[in-house]
Amino acid sequence: MDRNLRSILYFTAISCGLAWLVAWPLWQGDGLFDTRFGVVALAMMFTPAVAALAMVFIVERPAAKFRSLGLWPLKPAGRLLMYLALALIVPVALILVALxxxxxxxxxxxxxxGFSAFKAILATAGQGELPLPIETLVAMQFVNVLIGAFINLLPALGEELGWRGWLLPKLMPYGPVRAIVVSGIIWGAWHAPLILLGHNYPLAPGWLGVFMMIGMCILVGAAFGWLRLRSTSxxxxxxAHGTFNAAAGFSMVFAAAGAPINTVNxxxxxxxxxIVPxxxxxxxxxxxxxxxxxxxGKLAGQFPTHPPAAG
Structure with a gap:
């Protein structure tokens, strides 16, 4: 087994193992209804970063540690700003076009x-008569997504430091398509501790939920991977990950009230x-x-597209 593949296996074991360890209190408690769910889910998002940092600072110890994670350098500035702007647009577009x-x-x-489901949500929240026209409140959700994208940036970085910061470049020597697919499989499978409890796919059996999550992560991960590789950051x-999480609620904004949404479909x-991703x-x-x-600079040749020599 070559050193690169061995490192990938170590990273996968650490990130997924820590995810199960962090989520275990939910399995011992009330699952998704456990009062600790929010804290556990947030803590779980940092486990890929822990795995990536362990690989960089303990196992591999490359000379340019922050560069190997995609954290640095922040240049060329124009290119980085362009892909940061796309990171605010592409996830929202993918979520909206799916509807x-x-x-x-x-x-x-x-x-x-009519936005009937959104109206029902606002009524349940105790707002009674709407303070503004429903169309205005819907438009305000786009502003909330923009704000939420930056609020979510730190926990999203906890995941992306692992998935696209460290893992994706490590897989690139095996070809870009394999890199996108394998990184998506690992990312999707990492969600298993929560998906098996019914998170994201409450109407599906656990095994199907995990399978669907893997499929989604491969395709959405392709967009995130494109942003990572083309920006070299x-x-x-x-x-994009923070924006994606912030925009997830649009599926309820544009839904009909009283009709269940089967997220498998x-x-x-x-x-x-x-389909669109x-x-x-x-x-x-x-x-x-x-x-x-x-x-x-030193980014030249960072992602070769041929298998590394065994070592």
């Missing part, structure tokens, strides 16, 4: 004009929501967008 696609296929109960991927989590991934592969960006 009319699901509606057209008959698996997402949409209400794009982990920051756009982390901001609908939203970005379900198969209908994978799959098409995007195909375009990115066909146009060679997963190759290394133009060299910047």
């Amino acid at each position: 009319p696609v699901g509606d057209a296929l008959g698996v997402y109960p949409a209400d794009f004009t 982990v920051w756009p991927a982390a901001l 609908a939203t970005i989590l379900g198969w209908s929501g994978w 799959l098409l995007l991934a195909i375009v990115l592969v066909a146009t060679r967008q997963f190759r290394e960006a133009p060299a910047s």
